[in-house]
Amino acid sequence: MKQTRYSITKGDLNLKNTTAALALLTGLSSQVQAQELNALVWCDHTDPALIEPFEEQFGVTVNLKEYEGTGAGLSIIEQSQPGDWDVLVIDGIDVPRAVEAGILAPLPKDQLPYDTLFPELVMADNHEIDGQVYAISEKFGYNTVSFNSDNVSAADMADMTRLWSGDFAGRLAVYDYYLPVMGMIAVGLGLKTADLKVEDLPAIEAALIALKDSAESVGDIVSSQTAIATGEVEILVGGGEFVTAGLTGEMPQLDWVIPDQGAVRWSQSIGVFADSKQPDLALEFVKYILSPEGQARLATSSCYWAMPANSAAGTVLTDEQMRALRWEDQAAYLARAQLYPAPDAELDAAMQDVWTRFLAH
Amino acid sequence: MTRFAISAAYMAVLYAFIFLPVAVLVLFSFQDGRFPIPPFQGFTLKWHLEVLSDEELMVALRNSLLVAFGSSALALALGFLAARGLATSELPLARTIRAALTAPLSVSYLVIGLGLLASLNLAGVGLSLWTVAIGHVVINAPLCFAICTAAIGPAQQQAERAARDLGAGEWAVMRFVTAPMIMPALVAAFLLSVTFSWDEFIIAFLLSRFDVTLPVEIWSLLRSGLNPKTNAVGSLVFLISALAFLAFELSARRR
Amino acid sequence: MSLRIEDRERRRAWALLAPAVLWTAVFFLLPFAIMAAMSLWQKTDDGIERTWSLVNYMTLFGNPTYIEALFNSLEITLIVTLLSILLAYPLAWIIAEEVPERYRRLALVLAVVPFWTSYIVRSYAWSLVLAKQGVLNTALEGIGLPTLDISNSRAAIVLGFTHFFTMLLTLTIYASLTQLPPNLRRAAADLGAGPWATFRHVILPLTAPGIAVGAFLSFALCIGDYVTPQILGGGNDLALPQLIMLQLGRRADLPMVAALSIVLMAVVTLAYLVVARFMKVAR
Numbered sequence: 071m072k073q074t075r076y077s078i079t080k081g082d083l084n085l086k087n088t089t090a091a092l093a094l095l096t097g098l099s100s101q102v103q104a105q106e107l108n109a110l111v112w113c114d115h116t117d118p119a120l121i122e123p124f125e126e127q128f129g130v131t132v133n134l135k136e137y138e139g140t141g142a143g144l145s146i147i148e149q150s151q152p153g154d155w156d157v158l159v160i161d162g163i164d165v166p167r168a169v170e171a172g173i174l175a176p177l178p179k180d181q182l183p184y185d186t187l188f189p190e191l192v193m194a195d196n197h198e199i200d201g202q203v204y205a206i207s208e209k210f211g212y213n214t215v216s217f218n219s220d221n222v223s224a225a226d227m228a229d230m231t232r233l234w235s236g237d238f239a240g241r242l243a244v245y246d247y248y249l250p251v252m253g254m255i256a257v258g259l260g261l262k263t264a265d266l267k268v269e270d271l272p273a274i275e276a277a278l279i280a281l282k283d284s285a286e287s288v289g290d291i292v293s294s295q296t297a298i299a300t301g302e303v304e305i306l307v308g309g310g311e312f313v314t315a316g317l318t319g320e321m322p323q324l325d326w327v328i329p330d331q332g333a334v335r336w337s338q339s340i341g342v343f344a345d346s347k348q349p350d351l352a353l354e355f356v357k358y359i360l361s362p363e364g365q366a367r368l369a370t371s372s373c374y375w376a377m378p379a380n381s382a383a384g385t386v387l388t389d390e391q392m393r394a395l396r397w398e399d400q401a402a403y404l405a406r407a408q409l410y411p412a413p414d415a416e417l418d419a420a421m422q423d424v425w426t427r428f429l430a431h
Numbered sequence: 432m433t434r435f436a437i438s439a440a441y442m443a444v445l446y447a448f449i450f451l452p453v454a455v456l457v458l459f460s461f462q463d464g465r466f467p468i469p470p471f472q473g474f475t476l477k478w479h480l481e482v483l484s485d486e487e488l489m490v491a492l493r494n495s496l497l498v499a500f501g502s503s504a505l506a507l508a509l510g511f512l513a514a515r516g517l518a519t520s521e522l523p524l525a526r527t528i529r530a531a532l533t534a535p536l537s538v539s540y541l542v543i544g545l546g547l548l549a550s551l552n553l554a555g556v557g558l559s560l561w562t563v564a565i566g567h568v569v570i571n572a573p574l575c576f577a578i579c580t581a582a583i584g585p586a587q588q589q590a591e592r593a594a595r596d597l598g599a600g601e602w603a604v605m606r607f608v609t610a611p612m613i614m615p616a617l618v619a620a621f622l623l624s625v626t627f628s629w630d631e632f633i634i635a636f637l638l639s640r641f642d643v644t645l646p647v648e649i650w651s652l653l654r655s656g657l658n659p660k661t662n663a664v665g666s667l668v669f670l671i672s673a674l675a676f677l678a679f680e681l682s683a684r685r686r
Numbered sequence: 687m688s689l690r691i692e693d694r695e696r697r698r699a700w701a702l703l704a705p706a707v708l709w710t711a712v713f714f715l716l717p718f719a720i721m722a723a724m725s726l727w728q729k730t731d732d733g734i735e736r737t738w739s740l741v742n743y744m745t746l747f748g749n750p751t752y753i754e755a756l757f758n759s760l761e762i763t764l765i766v767t768l769l770s771i772l773l774a775y776p777l778a779w780i781i782a783e784e785v786p787e788r789y790r791r792l793a794l795v796l797a798v799v800p801f802w803t804s805y806i807v808r809s810y811a812w813s814l815v816l817a818k819q820g821v822l823n824t825a826l827e828g829i830g831l832p833t834l835d836i837s838n839s840r841a842a843i844v845l846g847f848t849h850f851f852t853m854l855l856t857l858t859i860y861a862s863l864t865q866l867p868p869n870l871r872r873a874a875a876d877l878g879a880g881p882w883a884t885f886r887h888v889i890l891p892l893t894a895p896g897i898a899v900g901a902f903l904s905f906a907l908c909i910g911d912y913v914t915p916q917i918l919g920g921g922n923d924l925a926l927p928q929l930i931m932l933q934l935g936r937r938a939d940l941p942m943v944a945a946l947s948i949v950l951m952a953v954v955t956l957a958y959l960v961v962a963r964f965m966k967v968a969r
Contacts, residue, residue, distance in 0.1 A: 108641075113654070118487065133641040136651070138935055145938030148733060149552050246921055248936075287838035288921025292654050300468045302818045302837065320465055372658075415731050422937060423751075429932075430751045430758075430924040438780045445777050446796065449853060452811035453800045455821050459814060467814050469824040509706040516702030520695040532706055535714050537902070537958055539910025541927050542947045546717030549724055549940055569713045572706060601698060630805050633912055649806050653917075662814075665807030672802035680795055 105130045107351055109157035110143060112136060112338055113291075114209070114371035115359075123367075124358045130351065139247075140164040141418070147173060152345040156352040158205075161249075162337035163412040165196045165205045175344040176202040177353070183360050186382040190404045191337060205341035208359055209368055211376035212407050213250030214333035216298060216309030216326040227305070230258035230329035234280040238305055243297040244281060244288045245308030248425035252278070253334040253411040254308060263334060263411040268420050278428045281307065288429060291374055298324065315375035315394040328406050335407035337379070362386045369395060453669060460662035467662050478663035488664060491648035494560055495629055498644055502567035503624035509568070510575025510620065515609060518583045519591070529580075536573045543569055544634040551638070558640040566634040571624035578623070582616030583609070622679065629672070725944035734941060742945035752929060756949065759926040762840065763909040766847040767901050773848065774855035775897070781856070782863040794860060798853050805850075809917040812846045813837065816918075838920020846918045847911075851904040858903070862896020863889075898964035905957045910950060926950055 109115065113136045121132050137143045140161050147155065160168055168174050182203075184192065191207035198204070215227045221241070226232070233242065234255075245251060253263045255277050261270055286303050287293065295313055297303045299321060306313055310333075314324040340359055342352040358364045365383035369375060370391055377395055378387075384397060396403070413421055463473035482488055513532055517525055535543060547566055551558065587609055594608045610617065632646040639647060645668070652661050726738045746752050781793045800808065815821050816837040823833040836842050866889065874884040912927035919925070930946045933939045 113651070116651070135640055141937050142935050148938075151555065151557065154557070244921070285922075286920070289838075290654055292658075293917075293920070296817075300466055300817055300819055317465075419937075426924070426929070426932065427751050429921055430754050435784070438784050441776055442780055442793075445773065445852070448773075448849065449797060449800055451821075452808055452815055452849065453803055455815050456803070456807065456811040468817055468819055469821060509709055512702045513706035516699040516706075519702070520692075520699035522696065522699055522703075528703065528707060531715070532710055535710070537906055537954065538714075539906060539927075539950060539954065541910045541912060541930065542721075542951055543714070543717075545930070545934070545943055545947050546721045547713065549944060550717040550720045552940070553720060565713055568709065572709060576706060626802075632806055646804055646806055649804060650913075653806065653810060661807070661810060665804055665811065668807065669800075669803040673799055676799070676802050677795070680791070 105348070105351070106133055107131070107156050107348065107355060108133045108135070108154060109159070109355070110135050110137060110146060110155050111157070111159040113373035114368060114376075115159060117367070117371040117373065120364070120367040120371055123363070124355060127358075128351065128354065132355070140167065144168070144171065144173075153347045155343045156346040156348060157340065157355050158343060159208070159338055159340050160205065161410065162193055162196055162205075162207055162210075162339045163410045165339050165341070166199065168341070169199050169204045172344055174204040174341040175346065175349060176204060177206065177342065177356065179203045181353070181357060182206050183380050183382060186380050188377075188379060188381055188400070188404070191379040193337070193339075197339065205339040206356070206360060207337050207379035208340045208365070209376050209379055210335060210337035211312050212310040212326075212328060212333045212335055212403060213245070213254050213308050213410075214310045214326060214328050214407075216306040216314045216324065218298060218301070218304045218323055219325045220323045221304040224325065224327045227327050228330050230254075230331045231277075233258075233305070233307055234277045234284065236280070236284055239284040240286055241303055242281075242285055242305035242307055243294055243303040244285050245294050245306065245313070246288045246290050246429075247308065248421055249410055249413075250334050250336055251308040252421055252425065253408070255281070256411065257332045257334060257408055258329065260331065263408045266411045266413065266417065268417055271420055271424055275424045275427065278424065279431055282428055282431045310376075311395060312374035312376045316370075316372075318394045319390075328403055332406050332408055334410055335404070336410050366391075456662055457666045457669070460659070460666040462659060462662070465659055467659060478659045479667065482660050482663045482667060485660070488645070488648055488652075488660075491643055491645045494642050495645040498560055498564045498567060498635070499625045499628040502564040502628050503571060503621050505564075506568045506571035506624050507575045507617065507621050509572045510577075511579045511610075511617065513572075513576050514579035514583055515605065517580065518588065532576050533573045535569055536577070540570060540631065540633050544637040547634075548637050558638055560639065560642045560644075562638040563635045563644060566638050567624075567628040567631060570631070570634070571627055574627070575620040575624060578616050578620040579613065582613040587612050626672075721944045721947060724941050725948050727941045729937075729939040729941050742942050743949075745942070746945055746949065751924070752946075755924045755926050755929045756953070758840075758923055759909050760953065762843055762847070762915070762923075762925065763905055765844055766851060766908050767904045769844070769848050770851035770855050770904055771859075771897060771901060773852045774900075775859055777852070778856045778859035778863055782860055794857070797856050800849075801853055806913055806917070808850065809846050809914045812842065812849065813918055816842050816845070838918070838922055840919070840923045842918040842920070843915050843923065843925075846914045847908055850914075851908065854904060854907075855897075855900040858896050858900035859893065862893045865896075866892055894964050898961045902958060902961040905961075906954050909954060909957075 107130055109132060111134050115121070116134050116136055121134065125132055135146070137146055143158075143160060144167070158168065158174065165174070187207065188210075191210055193207060197206060215230070215233070217224075217227055222238075232238070252274055253266075255274050256263055256266055256270065259273055259277060282288070285307075287297055289297065291313065294306050294309060295317065298306045298309070298313065299317055310326050314326055317324055340356050342349055342356060346352045359368060360380055362380065362382040362385050365378035365380045366386035369378040369383060369387065375395065377397075377400060384392065387395070387397075392398075411421075458471070459467040460478055461474050461476070462471060463475040463477070517529060522528070544566060547562070547569070551562060556562070590608050590612060591604050594604045599607070630646060631644075632650060635644045636647050636650065643651075649661065649664060652658060652664065724734070725742055726740065728735050728737065728739070728741060777797065781790060781797070785793045803811070816834075817823075818833075818835065818837055820837070826833050836845070870888060870892075871884055874888045879887065910927060912931055915923065915925040915928055916931075919928075926946065927950075930943055930950070933943045933946065
């Protein structure tokens with residue numbers, strides 16, 4: 071082994087590089103930084119267009135770590151030292167879990183834009199515990215069906231069960247996240263996402279497996295976007311404006327619809343860590359994100375677009391952006407969408423097992 | 432068909448296969464539009480310029496260089512010293528030690544990264560570029576050790592003995608006798624380490640937090656939205672690495 | 687007197703070895719032991735519970751999905767290793783034997799230039815090539831051939847891997863071919879062996895160690911890789927590393943991750959034991 075590897079770059083050179091390297095190495099320790107805010111977030115928060123204005127205004131550095139899924143987020147927190155984190159972005163339905171674990175601090179309700187928040191997004195059951203607010207909605211959207219209107223029509227998508235009937239074999243992709251897609255299928259099967267039980271899973275799994283037989287691919291946001299934008303597939307199950315809105319400028323034929331059975335509404339919330347060492351700055355960050363400007367930037371962030379929770383963002387967004395977000399239709403959509411499923415640990419584990427089998431199928 | 436023609440055809444097919452993805456990548460990095468698929472819509476340098484002005488990518492690039500050169504220097508030091516240690520004296524456990532030192536070569540990077548992650552968690556050590564560098568030393572020190580061991584032969588040992596007989600201290604022997612004699616091997620080991628660290632993803636992904644290396648940044652670029660910058664950054668990385676490699680090749684040739 | 691010199695030499699040797707040995711012990715062997723221990727613990731809602739049991743392994747081997755992922759990985763890896771050897775050997779041979787000497791180095795360098803693209807980007811580039819309306823299909827259509835539907839599939843994973851390991855194996859096989867004594871072939875011919883017999887009975891056995899080293903390297907790197915199946919598989923196939931990253935990213939189940947890693951290690955070790963027989967020939 072050593073012989074062959076050595077021969078790859080056998081040659082005669084001098085070692086100037088090493089000295090240069092050592093010089094660089096000392097640079098490792100010389101990173102002195104200003105006041106820092108550590109935020110554990112979803113990928114849409116990593117857009118510099120969103121973060122930089124805040125950094126400039128307060129003269130601070132915002133360190134961002136993105137995660138996927140509440141389980142992973144909570145484990146990152148578990149593995150950190152107290153005081154490591156200041157701001158948390160978390161799935162709206164998982165806020166109670168975080169509060170129970172003592173992660174979040176109460177927020178001053180009077181300093182937050184409750185009067186312009188979409189009423190459906192107040193979600194007091196999730197955000198308020200014993201009269202205290204612990205987090206506030208910042209962005210929401212739907213896990214439903216995105217499609218290419220050159221190939222299929224909104225009418226084709228009206229009956230969700232057609233997706234796994236084989237009618238669209240080889241023409242659809244599935245977004246790779248178990249909660250929304252399984253919640254959506256539950257809605258399609260006439261179940262209530264709020265009352266989902268382990269006993270419901272076999273029926274959902276059967277539909278999922280049938281769906282997989284029709285699916286060309288299962289992927290994260292980017293590969294889903296790529297698949298539908300490049301014509302690889304015509305339908306994206308689990309998609310919504312978060313997939314298509316950012317692309318409509320170039321591809322007006324990309325569309326999305328909520329089937330007759332309904333769809334799943336997702337929302338993300340933001341809060342401040344109970345053990346934050348700079349709660350005031352953290353609160354300023356939350357206020358910035360909830361401000362009309364912050365909301366508009368968050369809604370059109372590079373990772374994915376979606377509706378801002380604060381309707382005041384409408385004063386900042388352009389008409390074109392509002393059209394892409396379907397601002398006008400939100401009232402109708404909100405009425406037809408159910409909340410994301412919020413499984414307990416046992417159901418969550420069972421759902422993940424189903425999803426793993428779905429991926430492996 | 433003559434034998435020569437068959438060989439030439441085979442080479443042509445394999446080179447085409449080998450270069451296909453790179454050619455496509457570079458071509459579509461100039462695509463004027465958001466979708467990196469045919470038809471080719473026109474030539475633009477927009478995406479390359481965007482990459483160069485993307486601060487996060489540039490910071491990641493700097494981090495990658497720091498980790499690559501820093502960890503390789505340490506890996507080379509550890510590997511070289513150990514190789515000399517085993518070469519100069521008959522030790523009772525030599526075979527076991529040799530096996531232990533080269534063992535990481537046959538373990539998946541994923542497993543090495545996960546092991547370190549689990550251990551750092553237990554020890555309560557936070558993740559940073561330092562932990563990434565530690566991981567890279569773990570994978571590269573065995574490589575340096577193996578290359579140095581292969582290079583230290585009887586000729587070096589005789590020369591060392593001669594130097595010692597003339598009264599040279601241990602440090603002087605190493606500095607003025609062994610190192611110059613196996614300099615090509617040292618350089619090769621160092622550069623290989625740099626290459627491996629520079630392109631390593633999974634350990635850097637598992638063991639970093641806010642400061643990330645270039646492959647990790649490219650990974651999140653890939654995952655965070657359809658973005659033609661991915662093609663551009665890929666082409667630029669290829670250009671830099673390939674040029675460095677070719678320069679190394681040419682200079683090695685000329686001598 | 688001589689004994690004292692030997693003692694001193696030994697002490698010096700130990701001092702030189704100490705940093706590397708310590709480093710390996712603390713950052714490689716210890717983590718490995720910790721992972722082995724952790725694979726016997728369990729993840730609960732409140733974190734990791736340190737009670738010893740084989741429950742993770744029982745879950746693992748009792749779950750058809752996990753077993754399938756293991757076999758997917760094995761199958762992909764074996765096909766890739768074999769395919770890469772078959773593609774790389776002739777190329778290495780042509781470079782070593784038929785390319786004029788002054789172009790040989792250039793030919794070899796050209797064969798590995800794409801090595802220097804970022805690993806992730808290389809997989810991503812293959813996804814562009816193989817996409818349903820990608821470069822390959824556009825080209826096939828252009829010359830009137832039927833298009834290929836292999837994006838997001840096991841075939842795409844195999845192709846992406848084979849690309850990488852063909853380059854790697856061309857290097858290792860080339861290295862072992864050039865180490866053959868040049869007059870060996872003449873000797874074989876003098877003894878009446880034809881070209882095929884020479885290859886079969888002389889050259890192949892002598893290059894077997896080089897192939898074995900390369901094959902093992904490919905096997906170990908391929909079976910532990912997460913990036914290629916994740917980017918090229920399109921979620922249609924689950925490989926062992928993907929399963930590991932799912933457990934880590936979505937469930938944060940470190941004990942199960944540890945157990946899966948130990949299984950992965952065991953498979954690589956088995957492969958090593960198989961290949962070691964061939965590697966020994968040269969020693």
